[in-house]
Amino acid sequence: MSGAALAARAGSRVGRAALAVWLVLPLVPLLLWAAADRWSAPALLPQAWGTSGLAEARAQGGGAAAARSAVLGTAVAVLATPLGALAGRALTSGALPAPGAALAVLLSPLVLPPFAVALGLDVLLLRLRVPAEAGLVLLLTVAAIPYTTIVLRAAFAAHDRRFEEEARLLGASRWRVVRTVQLPLLAPAFAGAAFLAFLVGWSDYVVTLLVGGGRLVTLPLLVGAAASATGNDAQVAVLALSAVLPPVVLLAVVGSIGRRARR
Secondary structure, X not given: OOHHHHHHHHHHHHHHHHHHHHHHOOHHHHHHHHOEEEOOOOOOOOOEEOOHHHHHHHHOOHHHHHHHHHHHHHHHHHHHHHHHHHHHHHHHHOOOOOHHHHXXXXXXXXXXXXXXXXXXXXXXXXXXOOOHHHHHHHHHHHHHHHHHHHHHHXXXXXXXXXXXXXXXXXXXXXXXXXXXXXXXXXXXXXXXXXXXXXXXXXXXXXXXXHHHOOOOOOHHHHHHHHHOOOOOHHHHHHHHHHHHHHHHHHHHHHHHHHHHHHO
C-alpha cells in the first residue's frame, strides 16, 4: 500500500474519531446529571448517586411521550421518504418542463418561517375539522419533504440506470427491477432520507405545540416543560438523553447500511 493511501486511511480514522468525540463529549454531563441524586458546586462529580431522575421522568410521562415521538417520527418517515423519492426521480428524469421551478416549490418549506406557516395552516386545519394528529403528521411531512427530496435527487442523479436497462432486457418486470436492482443500489440513500424525515417528526417542538394545542405531548415538549422548572436537573438530563440517544442509534444503523453497500 502506498504512502498516500496510508495517509488517507489514517486521516479517515482520525476524522471518525474526532466525530465520535464531538458527538459523545456533550453527553457526558447529561449522563452524570442523570445518575446524580445530589450534585452541588464546586464538586466535580455528584456527591450522591441514584435513579431519582429516572423515576421523576417516568412519573411525568416520559415513556408515553417518547412513544408518541417515535410514532410521529415513523409516520413522517413513511410518508415523506417515498414522496421524496418520487420527486427526486422526476427531477432527474428530464421529463419535467421546469425542474428548477419545481425544485424551488419543493424546497420552499425550508425558506418560510416555520412558526408563521404552522400558525396559518393550523387555522386552516381547524376550519376543515382535520384531527390534530392527522394535521400534525401532514404538516411535518411537508416540512420533511425538502430533506428527502435533496438526498434522493442526488442519489438518482448518480444512479446508473444501465443496470435497470440490462435487467429489463433479461426479461425482468418493472416491479422486479425496482425490487431487485434499484432499491438495493439506492438503499443507503433511502435510509439516509428516512432518517432525516424521522428526525423532523421526532424532534419537532413548534408545530407540535401549535397544532397539538398542548394536548399531544411529545418528548421535545416534555423536555422543554421540565427545563423551564428548577431543581429537577436529574429529570431534565434523563429526558434529554431519551431525546438524543434514539437518533444516535438510528444514525449508527444508517451508517452501517452505507458501509455494507460500499463493500
